[in-house]
Amino acid sequence: MEFPVRREMFTRPENNGWVRTLARFGFAAKGVVYVLIGALSLQAAFSGGGTAGGREAVGLLGEQPFGQALLFLVGIGLLGYALWREVLALKDPGHVGNDAKGAAERVGWAVSGVISAGLALTAFQLALGQDTGGDGSRTWVGKVMEQPFGGVLVGIAGLVVIGVAVQQLRKAMKSRFARDLSTEGMSPPERTWVFRMARVGLVSRGVVFGIIGAALIKAALAHDPGESKGVREALSTVADSPFGTALLVLVAAGLCAYGVYMFFCTKYSKLAHPAA
Numbered sequence: 145m146e147f148p149v150r151r152e153m154f155t156r157p158e159n160n161g162w163v164r165t166l167a168r169f170g171f172a173a174k175g176v177v178y179v180l181i182g183a184l185s186l187q188a189a190f191s192g193g194g195t196a197g198g199r200e201a202v203g204l205l206g207e208q209p210f211g212q213a214l215l216f217l218v219g220i221g222l223l224g225y226a227l228w229r230e231v232l233a234l235k236d237p238g239h240v241g242n243d244a245k246g247a248a249e250r251v252g253w254a255v256s257g258v259i260s261a262g263l264a265l266t267a268f269q270l271a272l273g274q275d276t277g278g279d280g281s282r283t284w285v286g287k288v289m290e291q292p293f294g295g296v297l298v299g300i301a302g303l304v305v306i307g308v309a310v311q312q313l314r315k316a317m318k319s320r321f322a323r324d325l326s327t328e329g330m331s332p333p334e335r336t337w338v339f340r341m342a343r344v345g346l347v348s349r350g351v352v353f354g355i356i357g358a359a360l361i362k363a364a365l366a367h368d369p370g371e372s373k374g375v376r377e378a379l380s381t382v383a384d385s386p387f388g389t390a391l392l393v394l395v396a397a398g399l400c401a402y403g404v405y406m407f408f409c410t411k412y413s414k415l416a417h418p419a420a
Contacts, residue, residue, distance in 0.1 A: 170225025170260070171409040173218045177201045177263065178345075178403030185379050185396035189389050195396075197376030198263045206270045219267035222260045229257030252308045285360070286369035295364045298372075302360030309353035316346035325412045338412065341405040348398025352378045 177198055184196035184204065196204075205214045233254035288294045288301075315321050321342045327335060355378040363371035373381065383392040 166224025167228035168410050169221040170228060171406045173221025174225055175403040175406030176218060178406060179400050180204055181375065182396045182400030182403060185392060189392040189396060195376050195379035195383060197374050199266050200376060202267045203270060212271045215267045215271035219264045222264035222267065226257040226261035226264060229253045248307055248311060251304060252311050255304060255308050285363055285372040289367060289369055295367050299361055299364035302357045302364060305353055305357030305360060309350045309357055312346045312350035312353060316343045324414055326414055329412060338408045341401040344398045345402025345405045348395045349402055351395055355381050
């Protein structure tokens with residue numbers, strides 16, 4: 145099924161030049177991180193050990209030859225991706241509007257940007273040899289809860305993350321991701337694989353984000369930062385559920401697929417094609 149292309153999308157000045165270049169680089173960096181998260185969690189499912197989140201993924205990069213350079217490159221890429229997402233959320237170059245549907249999409253972009261910026265900071269800290277700590281999500285939840293109405297803010301954050309999870313699932317089921325792709329440039333086999341990777345990846349992200357959002361709400365109700373979860377803890381929750389190993393394999397493989405989809409986006413995203 146083909147989708148109407150909004151020709152005005154990605155044509156305003158905010159989307160050109162260095163912002164476009166950083167965003168394209170960001171797709172690749174995000175793809176690397178998601179493939180590593182999925183691969184490390186698959187290893188945990190088959191061989192035991194702990195699941196992985198973004199920190200573990202970028203930490204593995206730092207252990208490779210030229211690890212410091214790799215961390216800086218991935219950090220710059222993730223920062224570029226974060227900038228692009230905030231441009232989408234604040235400037236609305238895609239003209240999604242301010243109604244409930246458009247606002248939800250823009251909030252999702254903003255959340256994505258914040259997450260990518262946080263992971264970029266982790267990559268830079270590791271590159272500089274700084275201790276990032278092992279409980280990033282619980283640390284920021286604890287700091288927010290120390291503020292007036294902190295529990296309310298954490299609960300709202302949980303609802304927002306659940307909203308993003310629902311958005312991911314809807315994009316997968318209705319193939320809405322196709323609106324942002326130059327599908328006319330794909331060969332039939334490429335189109336088939338891009339769509340498969342996108343659908344499977346978005347469903348897995350929806351599952352993970354749903355667990356994270358529910359945990360934030362639980363933390364807010366209990367006023368206990370320890371109840372919150374990041375990606376690693378969310379995947380551990382999957383592993384600890386009935387049929388956990390099989391489910392973890394499916395979700396982790398889906399996160400790998402999402403990373404592959406990000407690589408495709410460097411070539412086929414309308415962002416990556418100035419003429420689109």
